[in-house]
Amino acid sequence: MYYEMIGFHGEHQSEHTVDGVPEPKLDRSTLFLDFDGTLVELADRPDAIEVDAGMGDLLRALSAKTDGRVVIITGRAIEDVQQYLQGFDGPIIGGHGAQERQAGEIRNHELADPATVGHLGTMTAAFAATHEGLICEQKPTGVVLHFRQNEDLASQAYAFLRALSETHDGFDLHHSKMAYELRPAGIGKDVSMRRMMESGAFAGTMPIFFGDDVTDEPALHWVAEQGGIAVKVGEGETAAGCRLKNPEAARRTLRRWAEA
Template sequence: MTGQTDFALFLDFDGTLVEIAPRPDAVRVEPALVPALERLRDRLGGALAIVTGRPVAVIDDFLAPARFDVAGLHGVERRVGEAVTGGRPEDHPALRARVPRLQALAADLDGVLIEDKGASVAVHWRLANPDDAGRAETVAKDIAAELAGAYRLQLGKAVGEIVPASATKGHAIRAFLENPPYAGRRAVFLGDDRTDELAFASVNEDGGVSVRVGPGETVAPKRLADPAAVRALLYAWAEGAPMEVSGLPEA
């Protein structure tokens, strides 16, 4: 196995490493994924991180017993090794004050789920009928507008998430790259959602390579068809295949 490669690998979780599930707690992690990520991290000198909208603790649960570096909540919280920054709910009183309203909304509308992450709150409407989905989106937009400046609404696939305005996956990736083992490496970021597109832009700007997973318009130069294709690539790399992104299909 050749040891050295010059990039740092940043991986979105839902829709990238795992297939999106009807409920966020119902995703299935393929058993081979965790050991493959661990081997890959070794090959990358430690420069592998999960960059996700989920809380760090939830990623730890999904990938247990392994622990990876994670930027959670779209970069609100970040853990490198044992060092954790950001993500404390008590730092977000204006958002916390509006959570009961969102919970009441979910109680009223069938198939609307609130995922309270402490420093951010996601409203899921994948399981709702179109009318209720529209209502849920409107309320999420209203609350984000009330918090404008400090928070923004990040729209994804049948989900709207109210997140601190300063937090983005792009910022999180840049923050990783400031310190070992990431510093001096070129970012390669794989993501599947429109929430990933801003991070693609900053990765491209910094000389890295972004890879869009699945269909949809993208600023990424490269594309993989689905999470199964992502896993196939990661498994091949974990087994010692040359770690190159230039040969991936054009987006």
């Protein structure tokens, strides 16, 4: 593995651990952070989350330690997540890789045609409106159907979005925590990470990723394969070599890194 060959386990990590997670040399690392379920606790609705009051200060401190190589990588739309992270001007990857913000400019995946995405959102919203407990989350690059408020509707939500995926080429159906999502084919957090780690100031640094969801597993697996630090937040099977109990523990570990 390339990252192990160039000495990540020696040169890029100290001998100390924080909550069982190896403490990296942040000036030689790139830190990828998921948002929901990792930095903030999950809520019944996407708009009901509560962001820790010190989040902005934490991200700025980590950005200073990494020379700006802190990347928020989330399933949310960038336009949404940046409202919760005002003051953070670093890179953001949204929609699981379907969006990217670099130097303040947001770019959407080429398959995310606004007319098609809008049509998917309209149909899904209409379906959710007839099923109490389903929530439609419309994104610039796709649509999510949440069944967190009524888990008995999981099969109906899946069947509906599967039917939509079969009639809309270029969009794949994905399962996440208490939700199903349609998004452009061929994207993923691991795909975006690989591309970013080959460019500019990110090249030659060690990848670190904190993620919680099944949709984060390909990226956690990729980071672990490179000899980086893959951290699973919460329960569930994982390819990550480290685990933290919940977002509070993740924030605590990150604060200690920032203060080291």
